[in-house]
Amino acid sequence: MGLRMKFNLVLLLAFAIGLVLAGYMSDQILKQNAREExxxxxxxxxxSASGARTYTAEHVKPLLTLQMKRQFLPETVxxxxxxxxxxxxxxxxxxxxxxxxxxxxxxxxxxxxxxxxDIVQEFRNNAERKELIVERNTPTGRMLNLARPLGIHDxxxxxxxxxxxxxxxxxxxxxxxxxxxxxxxxxIIGAQVVxxxxxxxxxxxxxxxxxxxILLGAVFVLLLALLNLLLHFVVIRPVVRMAGIATxxxxxxxxxxxxxxxxxxxxxxxxxxxxxxxxxxxxxMKMLGE
Numbered sequence: 001m002g003l004r005m006k007f008n009l010v011l012l013l014a015f016a017i018g019l020v021l022a023g024y025m026s027d028q029i030l031k032q033n034a035r036e037e038x039x040x041x042x043x044x045x046x047x048s049a050s051g052a053r054t055y056t057a058e059h060v061k062p063l064l065t066l067q068m069k070r071q072f073l074p075e076t077v078x079x080x081x082x083x084x085x086x087x088x089x090x091x092x093x094x095x096x097x098x099x100x101x102x103x104x105x106x107x108x109x110x111x112x113x114x115x116x117x118d119i120v121q122e123f124r125n126n127a128e129r130k131e132l133i134v135e136r137n138t139p140t141g142r143m144l145n146l147a148r149p150l151g152i153h154d155x156x157x158x159x160x161x162x163x164x165x166x167x168x169x170x171x172x173x174x175x176x177x178x179x180x181x182x183x184x185x186x187x188i189i190g191a192q193v194v195x196x197x198x199x200x201x202x203x204x205x206x207x208x209x210x211x212x213x214i215l216l217g218a219v220f221v222l223l224l225a226l227l228n229l230l231l232h233f234v235v236i237r238p239v240v241r242m243a244g245i246a247t248x249x250x251x252x253x254x255x256x257x258x259x260x261x262x263x264x265x266x267x268x269x270x271x272x273x274x275x276x277x278x279x280x281x282x283x284x285m286k287m288l289g290e
Contacts, residue, residue: 004228004232004236007228015220019217019220026212026213031202034202034204041196049085060076061076061078071170072170072173082192086098095195097194099193101113101191103189105179105190120191140197142198143196145194146194149188150191153185162182245274246278258275258278
């Protein structure tokens with residue numbers, strides 16, 4: 001096996017190991033960055049929904065208190081306001097959803113599904129937990145769900161959701177008296193759940209990963225070509241030339257030209273040492289001939 005082959009095999013082995021490590025680490029980093037991007041978007045949307053709830057409770061509901069006695073107005077409900085603001089967002093981003101999932105909601109549309117009920121139970125069982133992140137595979141792709149507990153921290157909420165007899169008649173006429181009652185102060189009754197698709201960020205991460213690996217491979221090919229050229233002109237060709245001269249001298253051929261390598265590197269030093277050895281050998285042969 002020649003020097004060039006050994007050199008290339010070592011480089012290929014080093015590149016293969018480096019490529020695997022770089023590929024694994026870059027893939028993990030890019031996917032983590034994509035997930036953080038999705039999570040950040042979910043938190044922004046959660047904050048927007050919470051802002052709509054707060055604004056409705058503090059500014060809209062007090063203005064419509066008198067009207068509520070004559071007719072139930074969903075605009076006074078914080079959850080309704082948050083849902084409507086998110087509904088406007090979904091006209092542009094249909095895969096983004098927001099739901100205030102409850103175990104015993106007034107509106108049947110807000111009833112928690114099986115996986116949402118598990119999230120609510122997690123919040124009920126662990127009062128210190130303030131956020132839960134769940135990733136799910138759906139028919140439309142992988143989704144990230146950001147959930148936060150929804151509790152009763154304002155006694156005013158119990159006016160509509162405490163005892164049935166205390167609830168506004170205008171509300172019970174619409175939703176009935178079977179659901180959305182019996183809530184207690186400081187009880188976790190549901191969860192705010194924001195759903196954000198991960199397909200686009202993950203696709204961008206995959207594209208970035210593919211581009212990075214192609215560029216890394218191209219850099220290696222270029223580096224391999226340059227190193228092979230350097231190896232050929234700096235090492236292999238001078239060594240082959242000196243080996244050829246040594247063979248001719250050993251066979252007793254006269255007037256074999258010297259090989260002089262200019263420079264201050266190791267090959268130049270080797271050529272100078274080789275020439276000195278050759279001259280010493282020729283002088284020794286002459287002395288023996290005399």
